[in-house]
Structures are given as C-alpha cells and as structure tokens.
Amino acid sequence: MNISRLNETSHRRYNPLAGEWVLVSPHRARRPWQGKTEKKEDKSSVQYDPGCYLCPGNERVGGVINPDYKEVYVFDNDFPALLSDEQVSFEDDLFTAKSEKGICRVVCFSPDHGLTLSQMAIDDIKKVVDVWAEQYMMLGAKPGISYVQIFENRGEMMGCSNPHPHGQVWATETVPNEPAKETIMQRQYFEKHGRTLLSDYLTQELKKDERIVIETDHFVVLVPFWAVWPFETMIISKIAIPHLGVMNEEEKVDFAKALGLLTRTYDGLFDVSFPYSAGIHQAPTDGGEYPEWHFHMHFYPPLLRSATVRKFMVGFEMLGNPQRDITPEESTQRLVSVYQSIIK
Template identity: 60%
Template sequence: MLDFAEQPHKRKNLLTGEYILVSPHRSKRPWQGQVEDLAPDNRPEYDPKCYLCPGNSRADGTQNPPYKDSFVFVNDFSALLEDTPTGQFNEENLLVAESERGICKVISFSPRHDLTLPEMEVDAIKAVVDLWQQEFETLAANEWIKYIQIFENKGSIMGCSNPHPHGQIWAESSLPVEIEKESAQQKTYFEQHGRTLLQDYVALELKKNERIIVDNAHFVALVPFWAAWPYETMIVSKRPVSTIQGFTEEEKADLARTLKELTTRYDNIFKTSFPYSAGMHQAPVNTGEHPEWHWHMHFYPPLLRSATVKKFMVGYEMLATPQRDITPEQAANTLKQQSTIHYKG
C-alpha cells in the first residue's frame, strides 16, 4: 500500500493520460530558492493611463465606453487574426507548418481598476459569467471556428501586461494541443462507460472528501488527484454540460459564487493577491456533438511557500515529467482552512 504522504509515487492525469511525479519527502528539505520583493498593491479605482478603464483610449485610438459592469472588445494586439489567408508548408515531412485563423478578445471584469475577482460582489462576477456565455455563443456562430478558449492570467508573474483585472477569449480554426489530449481521454471513457469521465471522477472525490474545497448545488472546486502545481485546483460542473453555453441561470449564479469563494481562499493563503493562470476546458464547436465532454475550469497558481516563493518547472520537469513536493491532499487541506472572507490587504 502506497503511503502518499511519505513515499515518492506517480499519479495519472485522467484528462491527458500523462503522469506526474509526487515527492512528498522533499518538502522537508531546507528552502534556499528564489525570493522576490512584492510590489505594493495600491492601485486606484480609476487610472487615467489604463487602456481598460472606462472612457480611456486604447492603443489604436478607440475610446472605451463608460461601462458599468464588464466590457469586451477585440484585442488590439491579437495573437490570432480573422483575415489570415489559408496556407500550408511542408518540406519532406520534416519542416511542416500551416496557417491559423482566429479572433482574440479581451474582457475587463469590472470598471474598477482595483478589484480582482475575489474582491468583486457575486452579482458582478455573475455579469462576467453572463458575458462569457454570450461571447461563446457569438463566436461559435462562425462555422470556421473550432475551439473557444476562455482564460485569465492574474498577476505580473503570470505575464499579465495590465493590472486592471481582465481575462481573454481566443477562438481559433483548429483544436489546441491540450484540448486534443482531453478530447481523446474523455471520448475513450465515455465510449466504455456511457458516462463522462469527470462525472464519475467528481462522484468519487465527493465520496472520499479528501480534496474537495467548494461543494454547492451545481459545482465543486477541488485539488485534482494529479495536480502538478502547488495549489492547483479545478472547478467542475456537477451536471455533465459540454460547454458554458448549456449553463442555466441558476448554474451561472453558482459558478459566480464558486469563483468568488475559491479565489478568496487563494488570496487568504499568503495574504496577497494570489497570481494564477486559469481557463475553461470545454467541447469543440462546429465539429458535431460531443457528449463525452464535461465542462471544467483549471487554476494553475505558481506560489509555493509564501507570497514571494514560486514553483518553477525546470530541469527534470521540463525534460522529463512534472514533479511536486507537497501532496494534493496537503494543498487541499491548506485551502480548506482558509476563510471565505477576503483579507484586507
């Protein structure tokens, strides 16, 4: 019998089929890693120089409207372009490339320059969820779009270029690598069992109650058994819905509450605005029915031991297999102990 708390072991990621190495004994070693000073978080409610604040001008000269809730626009520096012509390149099957077409949008979560998701009211977060759903439906109406990625990079150490809280939506003409992996795993399971993989996984996690952080009528937030990042979590809908398009008003309200509670717990761990990259994984669009797909949202935060100590994927992790020291169960216990009342920074 494996002792998860003491012995090195590998855990399988059900969604990708890949493994992660867990080395719990290493968490006892003395830490001499990188520590950085945190910049003070003293943002004003409105910044006249911010291109996301209401009424301000963006890089291309467009003026933002005086919006009151959330606001969406096409990224002025899009990584994908809608008018990209179709093209392919193949030299002896060794040098292979093809064009990629897409639409990139930015969503400002709030007119307030100083509010992150955990600091917003639930109704304001619900407005963001509503906008996510509306944008998904609008983008999916383009038959050439095959996948829609909704995500957020929070914090400068996660590459966020503007401190005004915001997220992004990239819609593209092919399936991203991670989606192809998760599609294959979920399809195989559904064909074998007639149920979604995450439907059965969530049922088991609820039964064991070792890694559950949030449990309400429509969603759970948990630390996945196979989590790679120190405080990695995943939000999963209890009903096997394939995309955000299928959520009811009650489910969207519960998702807003789940987002607020989870991100508040994050901030309370180290009493700091907790950085992360987060994003939804959901079924491809305009490619037929996908009953195997079960909506979920990943959170990948880098902080490890304090507000300034980060987990890096280096060496063995870059060249071989992702590895972690604190176990997912230890991380879940830390998150469960946090208050759902946001600390006063």
C-alpha cells in the same frame, strides 16, 4: 494502500483527463530555499488609473478610446495572437507549417481598476459569466471556429501585461493541444462506460472527501488527485454540462459563487492578490457531437511556500514530466483551512 502512505514517499500519479503522469516528491518540501524570491503582489485599492489602457474613457495604444463602461466590457484585442485574414501553408517532409486563423478578445471584468474576481459581488461575477457564455456561443457559431478558449492570467508573476482585472477569449480554427487531449481521453472513457469521465471522478472524490475544497449546489472545487501546480484546483459541474451555453440562470449564479469563494480563498492563503492562470475547458465548436464533454475550469497558481516563493517548471519538469513537492492532500488541507475562516 492508505492515502497517508503516499504523503511520505515519492510516487507517480496518473491524470486520466490528459493521459499523462506527474511525479510527487513530498520530502522535497523540506529542502532549504536560497533561490529566487518574487516581489509580493499587493492588492490594488486604486479604482481608476489614468495611465491604464483598460480603464473607462482612457485611450488604448493605437488611439482607440474606451467607452465609459459601467459593467463588463469586451473588445477585439489590439494585438491579437491570431489573425483572421492570413493564409499560409508550408510542407516539406518533416517541416510542416499551416496558418491558424482566429479571433482574440479582451474581457474587462469591471470598470474598477482594483477590483479582482475575489473582491467582486456574486451578482457582478455573474455578469462576467454571462459574457463568457455569450462569447462562447457567438464566436463558436462563426464559420471556421473550432474552439473557444476563455482564460485569465492574473498577476505579474503570470505574465499579465496590465493590472486592470481582465481575461481573454481566443477563438481558434483548430482545437488547441490541451482540450484536444482531454477530448480524446473523455471520449474513450464515455464510449467504454456510457458516462463522462469527470462524473465518475467527481463521484469518487466526493465519497473519499480528501481533496474537496468547496462544494456549492451545482459545482465542486477540488485539488485534482493528479495536480501539478502546488495549489492547483479545478471547478467541476456536478452534472455533465458540456459548455456554458447550456447553463441555466441558477447554475450561472452558482458558478459565480464558486469562482468568488475560490479566488477569495486563494487571496487568503498568503494574504496577497494570488497570481494564477485559469481557464475554462468545454466542448469544441466545430459542429461535432461531444456527449463525452464535461464542463470544468482549471486554476494553475505558481506560488509554493509563500507570497514570494514560486514553483518553477524547469529541468526534469521540462525534460521528463511535471513534478510537485507538497501532495495534493496537503494543499487541500491548507486551502480548506483558509476557506473555513473566510465563511465564518
């Protein structure tokens, strides 16, 4: 069947990376919208905010004073979701609870309060990538740490508690649900084919050229065939790199370039500081061998029709399985159009 037929009728798409399905309903994009609209999140032009807990020299809650940092700044989260010294356990038939120890850190991308990744120079984004790699290797080497999750929540719509451009690193005692599912699916594929799942997937995507948004020397940005969020994308390394720690300098610069181009494309889609949750998925750090793991980064933006109309995951999405209105191919066309305009 030609892919165009899928743009006209409801259907399900399989996500081989997670072993799950998404319902695609292209016709629903035409329904009238009288629901909630969000406030447009304008791009900040303020370089320093005296009331910001993350700006250089300012006092954080608890009395800690930020240094007058000039580049990327990392510190232990003042309100961590994981504690390092708690040990609890409860088990009673169907009632089971276990402690989860770990380390939570904040990564300020820049001392400039209004400078998001999309506005940063490649060299400065590369410094963020360097810190991510350092944190992955440093935290992953600590006893009892099985996974290092690097992520960013950008914008109020995604629950970001502070507008200063920053991300987080959570190092956990166990492998979290999403990378655990991806480990299982990637391992099954690797054991059967002797190649990584994402290597074969990327080869097919490049051949079809229906969902490719950006291609650099070492990375490809695409809208996954199984994308759930309206303008969801994924950055995939062209070769099967298992984690940031083995990237060479050229690959890190190129990854920074892909990050800059993608985030600029997002901002240009609705002329807004585009909200999203994004995170890197890479090999666990529990000491095991993971030849099946292929480095990639997910971007999950909530916006659907405009800067003020978002996609809600409710009802069937919560009780059945995820559903999207516009097809991944239509999303790709719109993102590519913006990308081509920004590189002219």
